[in-house]
Amino acid sequence: MKHRVIKENDLFFLTDESGDIPPGSTDGSGLYTQDTRFLSRLELSINGVKPILLESSAETNCQAVFRLTNPHMEEEGQVKLWRETVEIMRHRFIQDGVLYESISYTNYGPKTVGFETSITVDADFADMFTVRGIKAGMIGSVTGKSVDADRIAIRYAGADGIARETRIAWNIPADRVSPDGTVTFAVELKPREVRTIELTVTPVIADKAPQAKPREEALRLLDASYRRWEQGSTSVDSDLEIFNKLYHRGMRDLRMLLTDLGHGPFPVAGLPWYAVPFGRDSLIAALQMLPANPEVALGTLRTMAVYQGSKVDPWRDETPGKIMHEIRYGELANTNQIPFTPYYGSVDSTPLFVVLAIEYYRWTGDLGAIRELMPALERALEWIDQSGDLDGDGFVEYHSVSSGGIANQGWKDSGDSIVHASGDFAETPIALAEVQGYVYLAKTGMAEIFRKLGRNAEAEALERAAADMKRRFEQSFWMADESFYAIALDREKRQVQSVTSNPGHLLMTGLPDENRAELVARRLTAEDMFSGYGIRTMSGKSTGYNPMSYHNGSVWPHDNSLCLIGMSRMGFIEQALKVTRGLMRAAEHFEYARLPELFCGYEDTLGRPVPYPVACSPQAWAAGTPLIFLQVFLGLDPDVPDGIIRLRPALPEGMNRLSVRQLRVGSGTLSLTVTRREGNAVPEVEVEHNSTGCELRVLHAIHQDVQN
Known part of the structure; x- marks a missing residue:
């Protein structure tokens, strides 16, 4: 089943393609923060029936949009609601620890229509390790549910002594709110009339509740954050569209996967299972991101240093000086039922x-x-x-x-x-x-x-x-x-x-x-x-x-990317370009041109890559792989302490122009265009801007098959 996932800082939301979390879902769907599921059910209905999905997308990573409509409805031979009369648009995003969702209903019929729409919610506060089926143990319990005309609050007393709560609020009074968490609104729409219901879902931990803002303000702040990320990072454009898509997708995925625990931004490993600091994964993803945004590497290093091992603790495989493997914040970790506080078991x-x-x-x-x-x-x-x-x-x-x-x-x-x-x-x-x-x-x-x-x-x-x-x-x-x-x-x-x-x-x-x-x-x-x-x-x-x-x-794309760094540095250009071509071909078959955590290793004679059934997507070090492609195509090898940036450009088949803007090196940026002209196997480099403080040296490729 395809999912729709959005994330901002430490809160992420995973649903089915319709935007729902069905009851009893076993695929990890839910709203999570601090390794706890704060929303385990979210279902939208119209006259008690699930709407029909027309399309949905979470392509922007920070927002998800769902377009639905009503099925045909009759009661005792009378038409209750003609099929495809009402368009239902769901739009959601996360900002500063709060989930915002709007549901807009538009009547495209020729006459006034009336119907009921319901939203059913619940929260089980399950630990991520329990959701994944890895570990069961001593847990707390739901202690109460408050139901009002404009809000529901579900409370949980954890076995770790931490009180947790999910607060769901809406902007207009409901006509009915049932004890099971079903909120019902009676809607009447004239032709082309639109009515919108706005929801917020706020996770609360130890009585610390983020404050919901007016929806427009929250969305403006989120959009501004993404604009700052794009303006402050290296951008690329080429005449090979799949590379453009891959790079832009990777950069947006990496932005979504960033989290800051107070020591600077760093990438969590991937969604849905690994939205936490992960030593190996975070370090490799930050390494991949160096040419695009080196501040992430510094934030990652500082975060890892804070959690560096200080003692001998066999339960956590900790020894002095060791860098952590993974840290968890849920109930099972807090009660020491799993050793992830943090766990140090990576060599x-x-x-x-x-x-x-x-x-x-x-x-x-x-x-x-x-x-x-x-x-x-x-x-x-x-x-x-x-x-x-x-x-x-x-x-x-x-x-x-x-x-x-x-x-x-x-x-x-x-x-x-x-x-x-x-x-x-x-x-x-x-x-x-x-x-x-x-x-x-x-x-x-x-x-x-x-x-x-x-x-x-x-x-x-x-x-x-x-x-x-x-x-x-x-x-x-x-x-x-x-x-x-x-x-x-x-x-x-x-x-x-x-x-x-x-x-x-x-x-x-x-x-x-x-x-x-x-x-x-x-x-x-x-x-x-x-x-x-x-x-x-x-x-x-x-x-x-x-x-x-x-x-x-x-x-595994990231595995390939680490091989590519070495191939490029050592001048094995033919092999490096072969690998980049293969991964770009694979990406054409995945949604949003997004390389997943991994895919099956069958031959390409099948005509498409075979997905791995439980691969994380997006995954940080898979998202970072196209950034390594950029290093390969430029043959980029900086040595800022010695004041030198080396380039050994080699463009892949199908790419004859590569423009790079704001390449982050040294004390400034580098902007250039690499062009391969007909009849000339050696690409030309035109430098448009260089404030790096380094000498740029353009070298000829070695070990390169010029027919590539």
Whole structure:
């Protein structure tokens, strides 16, 4: 079933295509904040019957519109309401913690009509983990429901001692309000007459209630917020329409997914299940967003630093210096029935925290922010060398000690994702290939920053450790018979010999030997790994391959994007353009040209990508993937601390012009146009504005198939 979802800051609303939440819905529909469902039923009827859906859209992300009409209605042989006489328009948005909805009825019949319309509401205050079917436990109860002519209030006493309440109000007195939460209005309309009912739904937590504004003012403030986002972010235009759609969709989705807990904006992971701070996902999405809006990276780093691990807590898989995996705010977390307050069970969040800080510095030159974050960065480096290296072999491993924790703690965190060629699952502690790459980049990048700060001895120590790690990694992870890196080492230090996408992340880290890096890039785009729509998570030749699986053969756009960063940086342009083409072809088949969290890994000979049934959409790091396309097409590699921006432009097939405005680099912006003229395989670059404070160097592409 298709959904309609809108979100603003920490409140989001998911319904069916008609705008309803049917009773007993099991698909996650509802109005949520703080991991609690504050509206579990919302049904609109006309004369007691569900209207007919004509069309609906939540394309703008911050607003949803539904156009409906009445079915034919007769009673004892008499026409009660002729079919398609009344148009019903629902318009909703969220602003400053309040849901606003207007329902407008227009009579398109030739005579006056009368009917009743009802809105039925309810709230179950279910914890998100309960809605997802993951965890049941000790919970509170609904303690009362107040019913008046212009409002309903439903109250809940949580097992965590927190009082919660849902307040639903409307702008005109109802004719009837029943105890079950059905609000009924008698409507009479002359031909072409319009009548509008306006609703607000306000979640209240611990007696803290956001104040509803006049509808027009709230909508104006919301629109102004989106305009500021667009005006302050990098914009693109090209003669390849699918890229334009993808980029604009990604930017709007990322704006919708931003939340601010008081330390700056950061992207939550995705809707509906992961509208919370998520270490790995938030860090990667912020990394993708650097060329468009680097302030998000700084907000993400500051937020993660606030929640950095400070003690040893086995229940939460916490150790000092570790960056969180996920934080939850609902009843089950607050009563310690789940360890997500926050939970620290990811092995890659900590090195990715350091990597994002390094990349933020490369893009902005903001040494002041690095100085501010330095205590957290130093603690993260200590974690890498101490708690992260479980057996002292120089590699970072994971092993969950929490009874409520996650077994596999890399980005492929499903239980079957790390599988030997024999079909057996690898046993922990497990050292993942890509995590070693993140660690290598963290150490080499921080060494450069330490040198900038005059801390030469510490820089040299990090460089020596990185060089030693590089040597040992090549010895331990390279599979000579596959000419590829193993996904991991298991508890016995045996290679987990599956060919997967994970080693593709190594290309952006500098860890692989250059000749082996080229073999990796070529294998990622070979037939067994590349579906035609993107790089699969696992080779079709590997034992565990399943195109319908979550992590063993599906296609994840963000996974592809991290491979693309490395392909572009290392000059594997032919492979990079092949991957971008495949993902753009896939996007043409998804609603709003929106790349989902993942899709199945079937061959493109089917003529369309096969959706994964419970993929989050929008998902932050999928939305950020088109921003990486921009980096690939420009060959963009900034080094602001050294005062250089490198470009190695390579346009994909079907694109002969790419205009970029307000590219955020250094202390200013860069605006330019890349053009490929007939008969000239090398694109030309025209710089229209450069206030970055950096020298722009345009280089020729290497490893490029000029026929691409």
